């Protein structure tokens with residue numbers, strides 16, 4: 001049974017636009033823990049969202065079953081897959097890591113990323129994490145803006161962090 005996370009915002013009022021390859025606008029947006037039935041959607045979104053350092057199907061399958069990972073899915077009307085987030089936890093560490101965040105291209109700019117980000121923070125806090133960290137490509141303006149508007153502050157830089165040689169900014173959010 002998937003877990004529905006309590007979310008701090010009223011996402012039900014967000015509406016995703018209709019487009020040729022999307023069903024009619026869903027009325028509600030919710031974030032839940034991913035299940036193995038989400039594997040196809042998770043892998044398809046990974047392929048469309050990232051050009052390097054992708055998670056494979058086997059990695060997603062492992063993360064779905066792992067205590068040290070949490071995969072979240074944003075969906076509308078209880079079935080329409082809109083986006084995902086991947087969190088990692090380490091024993092004896094109060095810092096959780098947001099490894100991945102992605103929204104289906106057709107649904108971007110409608111608050112799906114924000115909903116996943118808030119749900120990730122809620123989930124990490126519930127597991128006792130005091131901070132959430134992430135890395136983001138220095139050329140990813142949309143993601144950087146989203147993170148900064150959601151309370152993440154820049155804490156460092158990793159040179160040539162990604163497979164294609166791009167640097168990463170490191171960000172951290174303190175979980176109150």
Ligand SMILES: CC(C)(COP(=O)(O)OP(=O)(O)OC[C@H]1O[C@@H](n2cnc3c(N)ncnc32)[C@H](O)[C@@H]1OP(=O)(O)O)[C@@H](O)C(=O)NCCC(=O)NCCS
Pocket residue numbers: 049050099100101102103104107108109110111112113114115136137140141142143145146149
């Ligand atoms: C980053 C990403 C997850 C955001 O998802 P989303 O569902 O569009 O997020 P939201 O709708 O909640 O917010 C997007 C915000 O970025 C803004 N934005 C969109 N494109 C932008 C751009 N090129 N430059 C700056 N801001 C941009 C939107 O206006 C919106 O701002 P708002 O919060 O003031 O309304 C999505 O763009 C994505 O999946 N990108 C590909 C994967 C990726 O890069 N993931 C992050 C690194 S792990």
